[in-house]
Amino acid sequence: MRGRSPTWRETRRYPVAVRSTSGSRSLRPEVLGRGPERSGQIDYRLARRHTLAEFRRGRLSRLDVCDAHPELLRAARNIGERTSRECPICDEADVVLVSFAFGPGLPASGRCVDSTAELAKLAKRRNDLACYVVEVCTECSWNHLARTYVIGNSRTPA
Numbered sequence: 001m002r003g004r005s006p007t008w009r010e011t012r013r014y015p016v017a018v019r020s021t022s023g024s025r026s027l028r029p030e031v032l033g034r035g036p037e038r039s040g041q042i043d044y045r046l047a048r049r050h051t052l053a054e055f056r057r058g059r060l061s062r063l064d065v066c067d068a069h070p071e072l073l074r075a076a077r078n079i080g081e082r083t084s085r086e087c088p089i090c091d092e093a094d095v096v097l098v099s100f101a102f103g104p105g106l107p108a109s110g111r112c113v114d115s116t117a118e119l120a121k122l123a124k125r126r127n128d129l130a131c132y133v134v135e136v137c138t139e140c141s142w143n144h145l146a147r148t149y150v151i152g153n154s155r156t157p158a
């Protein structure tokens with residue numbers, strides 16, 4: 001069964017979290033996903049396609065979709081994981097992926113995860129963490145949530 005599709009605004013909540021004011025708001029159960037598997041990955045490809053369609057129809061402006069927060073852009077430049085996918089907006093650069101982890105013991109603004117080694121380390125914690133992977137273009141500031149998933153070691157549901 002397919003869950004409710006996230007609205008455009010919901011898929012763009014992460015910059016707010018990155019801005020350090022309300023990271024914990026992102027940790028709603030429906031964002032984390034439920035199910036037998038802990039990983040609970042949610043893919044936002046459909047939402048992305050929808051956002052791009054709205055942009056092409058003129059219902060969203062370039063300012064709406066190319067609004068990456070300076071912190072996000074800096075993370076993208078410094079530790080972004082390169083891809084070979086062209087930016088869907090400006091075609092000037094390939095998008096990069098930036099990962100953030102949110103959860104107990106981490107800054108409210110989330111922690112930038114810059115390597116798989118660090119991700120593995122975070123996954124050993126007792127508490128579950130929510131990971132957000134954001135696609136960013138450092139040329140035009142296009143950004144979109146790519147996927148979210150949960151890592152962690154917790155055994156007993158609350």
Ligand SMILES: [Zn+2]
Binds near residue numbers: 087090139140
């Ligand atoms: Zn771009």
